[in-house]
Amino acid sequence: MKKKFPPSLSASEATRVGNHLSLSADHVARARDTADSAKVLGTAGASVWQTEQLSCGAPALLTLRDVSHITKMSRSSLYNMLAANEFVRPFKMGRRSIRFLDSEVRAWIEERVAQRDAKEQSL
Incomplete structure (x- = not known):
């Protein structure tokens, strides 16, 4: 038509x-x-360039929204974990802006998986 x-x-x-x-x-x-x-x-919500190291060699930085999408945790849960020092520390980029290193977030996830596997093996 x-x-x-x-x-x-x-x-x-x-x-x-x-x-x-x-x-x-x-x-x-x-x-x-x-x-x-x-x-x-597993990177829904994160920009494609943010999930890898940048071509210039600089580490990829993630917003709180990106971290929320990657970890499947709410922003309030992330803020609670930050207050209790149970999550990776962000960088302050400005007065109202924070960023997380992609490599640190992924290492935190891998650490949680290792803890889970260690608990399962000890049972």
């Missing part, structure tokens, strides 16, 4: 709009694929 455009559009403008619409569909499909792969990797 042929797309109908407003009569005020010329043929070339209609073609440009049609091309833009197909480009948008490609972007949506690509974004959906990226989101699906992030779910598989």
Whole structure:
């Protein structure tokens, strides 16, 4: 079925709009694929560049929202754990901004898994 455009559009403008619409569909499909792969990797919510070390060699920094998505914990639970010194310490980036090192968050998760496995073996 042929797309109908407003009569005020010329043929070339209609073609440009049609091309833009197909480009948008490609972007949506690509974004959906990226989101699906992030779910598989357990990094849903975190930007793709934030889940790895940056190309310039700088460590990846995560926001509280990213950490919440990675750990599947609520922000309030994370704040409670921070207050009790039970979670990795964040960096203060500004007056109202904190960031976590991706490597430290992932190491904390691995440590929790090791604790769980040690408890299971001792039973």
